Amino acid sequence: MNRRDLILFTAVLLLGALPLVGEPYTMRLGTFACMYAVMAVSWNVIGGMAGYPSFATAAFFGLGAYAGGVLLAKGAALAVAIAFAGALAFGGAMLLGAVLLRLRGHYFAIASLAVAEVLRELTNTATDLTGGGMGLNIPLDTASTVGVAGEASFFFLAMWGLLLLTLVVVVAVERSKLGFGLTCIRQNESAADMIGVNATLYKSLAFALSGVFVAMAGTLYAGWVHYIEPPDVYDILFSVKPIVMALLGGMGSTTGAVLGAFAFLGIEEIVWRNYLQVHTGVLGFLVVVLLLFLPNGIVSIGRRLKMLGARNV
Amino acid sequence: MFTLQILVNGVVLGCLYACIAAGFSLVWGVLNVINLMHGSFIVLGSYLAWGAYNSLGFSPWVTLAIAAPLFYAAGYLVQRGLLNRVIAAPVLVTLTLTFGLDLILNNAMLLGFKADYRRLILEPALGTIQMGSVVVPVDRLVAMGFALVLTGALYLILRKSKVGRAIIAVRLDRDAATLMGVNVKSTYAAAFGLGAAMAGCAGVLLALIFPISPLSATPYLGKAFVVCVLGGLGSVPGAVVGGLVLGLVESFGAMAFGPEHAVTLSFALLILFLIFRPQGLLGKRGFE
Amino acid sequence: MGVRAERPAGRDLLRVQGLQSGYGEITVLWGVDLAVREGEITALIGSNGAGKSTLMRTLSGLVPARGGKVTWNGEEIQGDSPARVLDLGIAHVPEGRRLFSAMSVEDNLIMGAYLRKIGRAEMQRDLDRIYTIFPKLRERRSQAAGTMSGGEQQMCAIGRGLMSAPRLLMIDELSLGLSPLLVEQLIDALNALNREGLTILVVEQDVVTALELSTSAYVMDTGRVVQHGPSRELLRDPAVRQAYLGVLAG
Amino acid sequence: QGTIRFGAPLPLTGALAPEAVKQQQGYDLWAETVNAAGGIDVGGKKMKVEIVYTDYQSNTPRAVQAAEKLITQEKVDFLFSPFGSGAAKAASTVSERYGVPTIASTASSSQVYDQGYKYLFGTFTPNDTLTNPLSDIVVQKAPGVKRVAILARNDLFPLAIAQEMEKSAKQRGMNVVVFEKYAINTMDHSSALAQIKASSPHWIFATGYINDLVLLKKQMADQRIEAPVVTMIAGPAYQEFIDAAGPGAENISSASWWHPAARYKGSDIFGTTENYVKAFRARYKSDPDYAQASASVSGALFQMAIEKAGTLDKAKVRDELAAMNVMTFWGPVKFGPTGQITSLEPPVFQIQGGKTVVVHPQPIKQGDFKLGVK
Amino acid sequence: MSELMKLEAVSRRFGGLQALQDVTLSIGRGEVLGLIGPNGAGKTTLVNVITGVHRASAGRVVFEGRDITRYRPYETARNGIARTFQIVQPFPELSVLQNVAAAALFSGGDGLRAANRVAAEKLEFVGLSAVADKPAASLTLAMRKRLELAKALAMNPKLLFLDEVNAGLNSAEVEQAMGLIRQIAGGGVTIVLIEHLMKVVMSVCSRIVVLQNGALIADGSPSEVVSDRRVVEAYLGKKYAQVASEGA
Ligand SMILES: Nc1ncnc2c1ncn2[C@@H]1O[C@H](COP(=O)(O)OP(=O)(O)OP(=O)(O)O)[C@@H](O)[C@H]1O
Ligand SMILES: Nc1ncnc2c1ncn2[C@@H]1O[C@H](COP(=O)(O)OP(=O)(O)OP(=O)(O)O)[C@@H](O)[C@H]1O
Ligand SMILES: [Mg+2]
Numbered sequence A: 001m002n003r004r005d006l007i008l009f010t011a012v013l014l015l016g017a018l019p020l021v022g023e024p025y026t027m028r029l030g031t032f033a034c035m036y037a038v039m040a041v042s043w044n045v046i047g048g049m050a051g052y053p054s055f056a057t058a059a060f061f062g063l064g065a066y067a068g069g070v071l072l073a074k075g076a077a078l079a080v081a082i083a084f085a086g087a088l089a090f091g092g093a094m095l096l097g098a099v100l101l102r103l104r105g106h107y108f109a110i111a112s113l114a115v116a117e118v119l120r121e122l123t124n125t126a127t128d129l130t131g132g133g134m135g136l137n138i139p140l141d142t143a144s145t146v147g148v149a150g151e152a153s154f155f156f157l158a159m160w161g162l163l164l165l166t167l168v169v170v171v172a173v174e175r176s177k178l179g180f181g182l183t184c185i186r187q188n189e190s191a192a193d194m195i196g197v198n199a200t201l202y203k204s205l206a207f208a209l210s211g212v213f214v215a216m217a218g219t220l221y222a223g224w225v226h227y228i229e230p231p232d233v234y235d236i237l238f239s240v241k242p243i244v245m246a247l248l249g250g251m252g253s254t255t256g257a258v259l260g261a262f263a264f265l266g267i268e269e270i271v272w273r274n275y276l277q278v279h280t281g282v283l284g285f286l287v288v289v290l291l292l293f294l295p296n297g298i299v300s301i302g303r304r305l306k307m308l309g310a311r312n313v
Numbered sequence B: 001m002f003t004l005q006i007l008v009n010g011v012v013l014g015c016l017y018a019c020i021a022a023g024f025s026l027v028w029g030v031l032n033v034i035n036l037m038h039g040s041f042i043v044l045g046s047y048l049a050w051g052a053y054n055s056l057g058f059s060p061w062v063t064l065a066i067a068a069p070l071f072y073a074a075g076y077l078v079q080r081g082l083l084n085r086v087i088a089a090p091v092l093v094t095l096t097l098t099f100g101l102d103l104i105l106n107n108a109m110l111l112g113f114k115a116d117y118r119r120l121i122l123e124p125a126l127g128t129i130q131m132g133s134v135v136v137p138v139d140r141l142v143a144m145g146f147a148l149v150l151t152g153a154l155y156l157i158l159r160k161s162k163v164g165r166a167i168i169a170v171r172l173d174r175d176a177a178t179l180m181g182v183n184v185k186s187t188y189a190a191a192f193g194l195g196a197a198m199a200g201c202a203g204v205l206l207a208l209i210f211p212i213s214p215l216s217a218t219p220y221l222g223k224a225f226v227v228c229v230l231g232g233l234g235s236v237p238g239a240v241v242g243g244l245v246l247g248l249v250e251s252f253g254a255m256a257f258g259p260e261h262a263v264t265l266s267f268a269l270l271i272l273f274l275i276f277r278p279q280g281l282l283g284k285r286g287f288e
Numbered sequence C: 001m002g003v004r005a006e007r008p009a010g011r012d013l014l015r016v017q018g019l020q021s022g023y024g025e026i027t028v029l030w031g032v033d034l035a036v037r038e039g040e041i042t043a044l045i046g047s048n049g050a051g052k053s054t055l056m057r058t059l060s061g062l063v064p065a066r067g068g069k070v071t072w073n074g075e076e077i078q079g080d081s082p083a084r085v086l087d088l089g090i091a092h093v094p095e096g097r098r099l100f101s102a103m104s105v106e107d108n109l110i111m112g113a114y115l116r117k118i119g120r121a122e123m124q125r126d127l128d129r130i131y132t133i134f135p136k137l138r139e140r141r142s143q144a145a146g147t148m149s150g151g152e153q154q155m156c157a158i159g160r161g162l163m164s165a166p167r168l169l170m171i172d173e174l175s176l177g178l179s180p181l182l183v184e185q186l187i188d189a190l191n192a193l194n195r196e197g198l199t200i201l202v203v204e205q206d207v208v209t210a211l212e213l214s215t216s217a218y219v220m221d222t223g224r225v226v227q228h229g230p231s232r233e234l235l236r237d238p239a240v241r242q243a244y245l246g247v248l249a250g
Numbered sequence D: 001q002g003t004i005r006f007g008a009p010l011p012l013t014g015a016l017a018p019e020a021v022k023q024q025q026g027y028d029l030w031a032e033t034v035n036a037a038g039g040i041d042v043g044g045k046k047m048k049v050e051i052v053y054t055d056y057q058s059n060t061p062r063a064v065q066a067a068e069k070l071i072t073q074e075k076v077d078f079l080f081s082p083f084g085s086g087a088a089k090a091a092s093t094v095s096e097r098y099g100v101p102t103i104a105s106t107a108s109s110s111q112v113y114d115q116g117y118k119y120l121f122g123t124f125t126p127n128d129t130l131t132n133p134l135s136d137i138v139v140q141k142a143p144g145v146k147r148v149a150i151l152a153r154n155d156l157f158p159l160a161i162a163q164e165m166e167k168s169a170k171q172r173g174m175n176v177v178v179f180e181k182y183a184i185n186t187m188d189h190s191s192a193l194a195q196i197k198a199s200s201p202h203w204i205f206a207t208g209y210i211n212d213l214v215l216l217k218k219q220m221a222d223q224r225i226e227a228p229v230v231t232m233i234a235g236p237a238y239q240e241f242i243d244a245a246g247p248g249a250e251n252i253s254s255a256s257w258w259h260p261a262a263r264y265k266g267s268d269i270f271g272t273t274e275n276y277v278k279a280f281r282a283r284y285k286s287d288p289d290y291a292q293a294s295a296s297v298s299g300a301l302f303q304m305a306i307e308k309a310g311t312l313d314k315a316k317v318r319d320e321l322a323a324m325n326v327m328t329f330w331g332p333v334k335f336g337p338t339g340q341i342t343s344l345e346p347p348v349f350q351i352q353g354g355k356t357v358v359v360h361p362q363p364i365k366q367g368d369f370k371l372g373v374k
Numbered sequence E: 001m002s003e004l005m006k007l008e009a010v011s012r013r014f015g016g017l018q019a020l021q022d023v024t025l026s027i028g029r030g031e032v033l034g035l036i037g038p039n040g041a042g043k044t045t046l047v048n049v050i051t052g053v054h055r056a057s058a059g060r061v062v063f064e065g066r067d068i069t070r071y072r073p074y075e076t077a078r079n080g081i082a083r084t085f086q087i088v089q090p091f092p093e094l095s096v097l098q099n100v101a102a103a104a105l106f107s108g109g110d111g112l113r114a115a116n117r118v119a120a121e122k123l124e125f126v127g128l129s130a131v132a133d134k135p136a137a138s139l140t141l142a143m144r145k146r147l148e149l150a151k152a153l154a155m156n157p158k159l160l161f162l163d164e165v166n167a168g169l170n171s172a173e174v175e176q177a178m179g180l181i182r183q184i185a186g187g188g189v190t191i192v193l194i195e196h197l198m199k200v201v202m203s204v205c206s207r208i209v210v211l212q213n214g215a216l217i218a219d220g221s222p223s224e225v226v227s228d229r230r231v232v233e234a235y236l237g238k239k240y241a242q243v244a245s246e247g248a
């Protein structure tokens, strides 16, 4: 547990106090922030640690949303639905990973991207189970039990809890033998093989870990918005944004991923509010600028300052 | 007869796909950059054709000659000015950069052209030709012809020309290429320019066939992805083969399983290919 | 012993004075002085990390010079682009071969002639010349260079260097990973080329080989030239034997 | 003297962007007209109208977020639903929660309204009110029509209406020989069309958005597919479709909830339908279609309810809307118990000589239904 | 001397090329076997096949009586087979120590702390302690070669393949390296030494096998092998033959 992680955890813990102060809309933003943080942190396991550019986040999210959503619609308890979605994603990812992760670089990127496309179309055509193009209604009636404001804070706290869980697990992995192995794989896979790292297993585990919490977030999300349709939950942006966030925060760093997620959403919200016609353009502009002038992400700012200091000395 | 019609449709469609993907495949395979702006480039090409026809009365065939150098220059500049700064960075950085740029480009198009759909309607219409029981629209045939010619030209440039070899050399080992006397920066830019030119020309051709709107960018991009994985990265003939395969699979798939599964099918195919033949049908090893 | 035509020493083709260079924070070359005489084979030896490769990379313009002067028959060329340097006739066979792994052997060779404006016929003639020096390459002309064995790659790399028809050929780690027979053939080949008038600057770890091949030699250590002179004398010099040959040579 | 704030989440970017343009035109036209007339009379006090737009990027959850932002951050008094049934439904939970009267100007499917919400109202009748009259006309004009081929975009509205069509056809003893769905972003329909051609249908019924239908029409021509009756929803209602489809559009039939050829004498701010069309032409140099008109009338309805209530009190305005029974340029407006309009009789029309001609209902009929589409 | 590994008619094709042809070979416990042959003879490929990087197209690889022909690299590694790469393969961003620790850990070591201890030892042994905390990328070639060695040793292998560990070192450095190799052998590790520097092979190997065009053409004591005509023609060359005979 180094200083950075400590700061990270305290910061995230403090966020939990939001319901005491925030009104529903702030809560909604908070919920989104936690949701994306979960995605970015999860992506970082496969993308940052293992160095495999995965675009499967949307696939996991959509899978979770529908797997859990269908259960909820059939009247299952939220906890049950979440657990089921998580397990499903984990298992699926383990199997899929074993084959997909033989691919490298762009090839893997595209394969993972295609997974989301296929799942979307399958969901779209499995009409009797998922409602297909008509979307799926999830009459999860928390509002009546906990009230209007109550619902907002309920889902915020749920998503926040999920983020905490994700962080604990991921940081643990980072410190573990698994994390070390993934680093080796990223830097030189054939050398890793040769010193006895079971690359296939490790990569699959990383892939599964990058999916399980995202899927859970998906279910929570489905319960939260009460209505989901394939184009929304399998949205390619769910794959791209976490990556941008991780890059923004600083590749390979969990802290960075969280920072990146919050920073990105903050920027997006401000831009979205203030520019009706050109907000996507402005957002794009910011992404470009950040990449060109802060290629190593937010966490590198500190390092840079240090270096400058060092030079001046 | 029925199957024959489907076959013809598939082949024609396939050539259009090839033309969509060729430039994308080039940039990806050679610069190792996934250019998410490709779709928007194509749409811009279509708008160019639309404008040139409706305001200047240029036929699309003429516009092609304008589009090629125009888009080449644009691509060259974008690469030289922006992408070059991060070309050495990890895959994801360049990818995200083009993502950001595409957001800008697409937003600009929305403002400039409005979201509504336009069509380029030739007067007189090119009509269709009947061969036995098979009907083929002329505009698609012509587009197909041009597509083949364009990709063929690109192929020759890459294989036979000095620039082409330099482009590949740079992609494989920048330092070594520098030692051969290759100017890395301008070579990258040239490759990206070529990709953009291909996209622009594709757009001009497709203007005859598909409704024109900034929203078409995404589907175009999606097709490009599939085609160039099926065909093989950086391999231009691969783009043609990949396009044909996709066209046929979609056509017959739609017939066999119903149209709503056609897309699913093509992506499933893509995954299978990635797993069992990642270098694509004609791809070269070493481009992984 | 070294099969070498004894010819009157030519004038200095390349002269390096107080050359400084390095990477980022670290300085590697602290002021190197050396001269390569036209028509000769000059050897560059020294322990690992001495800066031999860095020197070559600086000469060919891959690494920018930070000080000092490089003159190529009279003309100052430090700070020129690699393309320009190559165009002047200095070819560099880099450490670790650096072939275009996915390209065929022949395409690699053709890339070597990138800057030359020559037609098919002449290109073919030059290719054949390389193939006669390294017959193995002719067999493998269409194999992907990256899949070839270490030695085969070295031949290809040297061949690629020759394809630019240089006046000065700089080879880093000449015999690295080559079988004795091949080293022998290679040395014969270089001597032959040298007789045809090609000037050669070679970095070679096997000091005996290096000194037998070359007319004059430079010994580098930690970024400086610590000793130089006719190879014969260096070969006899006790200090050199002590430092770089070890007891084996005895 | 304050202003009344109306919130309008629009899909300005993303897949639905073309629809957003129409909606915005409709809302703006209403707001400008009202303000030109001095504003809305609230208990004797004239108040100007301001419409607060946000872009929800054609993404339903964003639409919900947008609605909540408008209500809690922008403090709007009333809300227009986001586009289409899906988003309208999702967003309605928010407006219901905050008790903000909301009018959905483009939501037709009844699932949107049977959630038991009190603050949601809609200007579209259920989908079967489009397909039934169509079928009746066809049965009456062309009794020979028996074989129906349906091709639908696998998407909320297009799919729903196609399914209604299937019902209507079956009820009238026709048999549906082909029912195919095509995926969103489909770039080629030749296979589906080849299949349809092979089934030699009398009636081809295709649903989707403009781009889908334009492409479809073109490929039908490419494959020389002809049929006595060809119906497309919702393309032909839009001028762009007629422009884009060119001569091939002749005799294509369609139905929608409103048509500029309608002749209603309303008591709303626009008065007669002619007036509305004139105002729209003057402002946008083109004919309004049902999407734009629906947006405008939604505003007009709010205005009437507010003026009747004489206050901005949300509950009171809501009650006025619920009790409303008026005539407008859009047609007679009366909301059923679920909040969905019940009083409207949607027109059936056909493209003849490059213009849309209303063929039903009687009062606003402009011409007769013609057979044969090339 | 008991047998540690047995190759039975091992073959490997690359497309049209027969890189290995019916290689049958027995490696005895504790011996230092020299594997020489012209460039492209198949030496590295042989190592790749044994360690599972490439699958053998035909034949069996038996290690300690177990058939390991189908083992994947990490399995061979965990079973006590280590190798160094001809083209060195460090984990560039990791520190030198971490590089070696990784080897110790994943080859079956128990726990990170233990691994670090082993790593420190091995670095001491190959004389890299001074640069233990530097990133591997910043090392010179000679150092990287020694790092490869340290990594291989940290896996405490029973069988160790050294693929041209001396290439690129000057004679003095080769001297040191040979010292290390002798010590390792002394420690009871069986070594297969792939090398083009004959002086090294001659002075450390107890037995030499020669590979040409993927097939074994000679097998015997150093003196026998260097005087074998085919070996001289295929590999050593006349010049060396002279030197050798002069030496003899
Ligand atoms: N790209 C680089 N970045 C940083 N330092 C480098 C780089 N390349 C070499 N060095 C350092 O420069 C010094 C000289 O390296 P160089 O390769 O020139 O030595 P050398 O004489 O060629 O050694 P060798 O015989 O191993 O090739 C070494 O200390 C090395 O660590
Ligand atoms: N992946 C591959 N694909 C095709 N050919 C290959 C591949 N790997 C090796 N080869 C070929 O197999 C032959 C043996 O290669 P190998 O690397 O084993 O030779 P080597 O004995 O190690 O030579 P050196 O002493 O130069 O390293 C070479 O001709 C090489 O070109
Ligand atoms: Mg060197």
Ligand SMILES: [Mg+2]
Residues within 6 Å of the ligand: C149, C150, E043, E044, E045, E086, E163
């Ligand atoms: Mg080898």
